[in-house]
Amino acid sequence: xxxxxxxxxxxxxxxxxAALLFSGYGGHFNPSVSSIPGIALMLFxxxxxxxxxxxxxxxxxxxRLTFLPALALLLCAVPIWNFCPLNIGTPKxxxxxxxxxxxxxxxxxxxxxxxxxxATYNNTMSTILSTDAxxxxxxxxxxxxxxxxxxxxxQIDSVLTRYPHRLHGYGTLAIWSRYPMEEVRMIQPEDPSGxxxxxxxxxxxxxxxxxxxxxxxxxxxxxxxxxxGSITRRPTTDKLENAxxxxxxxxxxxxxxxxxxxxxxxxxxxxxxxxxxxxAGDFNDxxxxxxxxVIEGKTLHSTFATxxxxxxxxxxxxxxxxxxxxxLYGGDLQxxxxxxxxxxxxxxxxxxxxxxxPLKSKDYYHDRTSDNTTAQNL
Numbered sequence: 322x323x324x325x326x327x328x329x330x331x332x333x334x335x336x337x338x339a340a341l342l343f344s345g346y347g348g349h350f351n352p353s354v355s356s357i358p359g360i361a362l363m364l365f366x367x368x369x370x371x372x373x374x375x376x377x378x379x380x381x382x383x384x385r386l387t388f389l390p391a392l393a394l395l396l397c398a399v400p401i402w403n404f405c406p407l408n409i410g411t412p413k414x415x416x417x418x419x420x421x422x423x424x425x426x427x428x429x430x431x432x433x434x435x436x437x438x439x440a441t442y443n444n445t446m447s448t449i450l451s452t453d454a455x456x457x458x459x460x461x462x463x464x465x466x467x468x469x470x471x472x473x474x475x476q477i478d479s480v481l482t483r484y485p486h487r488l489h490g491y492g493t494l495a496i497w498s499r500y501p502m503e504e505v506r507m508i509q510p511e512d513p514s515g516x517x518x519x520x521x522x523x524x525x526x527x528x529x530x531x532x533x534x535x536x537x538x539x540x541x542x543x544x545x546x547x548x549x550g551s552i553t554r555r556p557t558t559d560k561l562e563n564a565x566x567x568x569x570x571x572x573x574x575x576x577x578x579x580x581x582x583x584x585x586x587x588x589x590x591x592x593x594x595x596x597x598x599x600x601a602g603d604f605n606d607x608x609x610x611x612x613x614x615v616i617e618g619k620t621l622h623s624t625f626a627t628x629x630x631x632x633x634x635x636x637x638x639x640x641x642x643x644x645x646x647x648x649l650y651g652g653d654l655q656x657x658x659x660x661x662x663x664x665x666x667x668x669x670x671x672x673x674x675x676x677x678x679p680l681k682s683k684d685y686y687h688d689r690t691s692d693n694t695t696a697q698n699l
Contacts, residue, residue, distance in 0.1 A: 327383060334375060334386055338393040341365075341372050345400035348609045352580045356573035359611055363643065366404060366632070369397075403609040405632045406625065412657055418677040419525055420657070424454035425533070425601035425646055425674075428462045429667035430493070431470045434638065443472040444666035450479055452662065452673055456522065457484065457497040458533040458601040461667075490518035494533050494602075500524050502531075507589055514538040515582045519593060526681040530595030534586065534602035536612060537578040540571050546639040553640050576612075579605065583612035590616070597652035597678060603669065604647050613647060621651040624674040629659040638668035648674040 340361070347362030376390040394401070414420060431445045449457055480487075484497035488504050494516055496502070505519040515537045522529040541549075545568035590598065600621060606612050608625060617623070625633070625647065635646040646669055650656055655677040662671035 330379070330383060330386060334379065334389045337368070337372055337375050338389055340368050341393050341397055344368050345397040348611050348614055350611065352573070352576035352611055356576045359576045359606075360569070360572060362610060363607055365400060369401065369404070400609065403623070403626050406627075406629045408628050408630050412628075412655065412677075414655075414657065414677040417680055418655070419527075419680055421456070421524060421529075421654075421676045421678045422452070422454045423456050423458065423531075423599060423601055423648060423674045423676070424449065424452045424671060425458045425460075425603075425648055426671040427460045427535075427603045427646065427667055427669035429669070430461050430463050431472065433470075433666055434668045435665065441471060441473055442476055443470050444664070445470075446472050446476045446480070448662065448664040448666050448671055450476065450483070451664075452671060454673060455499045455524075456531065457495075458531070459493075459495040459497070460533070460535040460603045461493045462489075462495040463493045488518075488520060490516075490533065492516040492535070494518040494535060496520055496531065496533050498522060505530075505593055508585065510537070510578075510582045510585060512537055512578055512582075514540070515578065517586055517589070519589075521595070524678055527678055528595060528597060529678065530593060530598045532586070532590070532598070532600040532602070534600065534604070536582050536603065536605045537575045538605055539568070539575045541568050545571065550640045575605065579610075579612040580615070583615040587616050587618055590618075595652075597654050598650065599654070599674075599676075600649040601647070601674070603645065605645050607643050607645060608647065613649070617649055621649040622656070624648040624650055624656050624659050627656045627659075633661050635661060635670050635672055636668060637665075637670070646670075646672045648672065650674070650676060653679045 343358065344361040344365040347358035347365070350358035352359045372390050372393060376387060379386040379390060426449060428445050431443055433444050480497065484499060486498040486500065486502050487495070488502065489495045490504065491509055492513065496518065500522050502520040502522040505521060507517045507519050509516060514535070516535050518533040520531050522531055549568060598621060600616060604610070604613060608623065613623070625644070633644050634642045635644050636642070656674065657677055658675035660673040660675070662673070664671055
């Protein structure tokens, strides 16, 4: 009997370890070939927790097995760090650098996620202003009439004063900036839920190429969301089968579309050029996913992985607790701080990155394609 229990425990160890390695490196696989690794990556936190629990069980029941989960955790050190970085402290800024704060925020079209604002101000607008960011990258930022969403004149005046340079790009994208900027024309994805925006910004004489993006949405309807919520509360065989035929297939389709969009964006980043680059927005996929890795290439880095501390969630609606809003940086920029706000005015949390940018960089506006566009008023 004891031998049988040891055999079962060994099999469980091997299965969990294989799942950990497969899910941890799921972002390395192209979803166009198979979306299974990408979906497994979304389960990495759960499998990681299971592996840690299994390590404790092995220590208690059969210590000879502990080397298996311990080795697996060691081999997954990089994925674990990407999920839960432990960066302590804030790097110092040199004398020839200036501080730059970027906000990326899916604004839910300025409608309060939980209910329409009953006050005389708009919660989403208050959230944006409270961050005091130098540049604001907005996704889902459409609204018809300021009075519809209780955007009062004081809030509008604050935006106009603080951000004199404002561009409303393709679809629902917008960028507000303290610094002058000009838009660069980009080739848009075929699917309307994917969209890109690029601007060249003059930050005190230093050039910055900034991308605001929204990658392919999942396309889930209310039935899919209710099914997912039901599964997370009480999974059954029937529910899992319905999920496989329903929202999991939509998840797979969205991953494949994001892979195409990421390759297109990366190609345009290389074509547009510029040394100091920021890519911010709603990626609709988690940290270290395939799309993010493609966009990063060999020149960009994750702000969260570089200066973040601890696991985080940027989307919380319908029990989908994932980190899907990212800021990538490259060139002479130095990441200083990663900040995630607590406002629930949208179904996304606001995310800020703080950077040290060198003054008067010589590569200012070094691009091959540019489209000067007059900034639109708010």
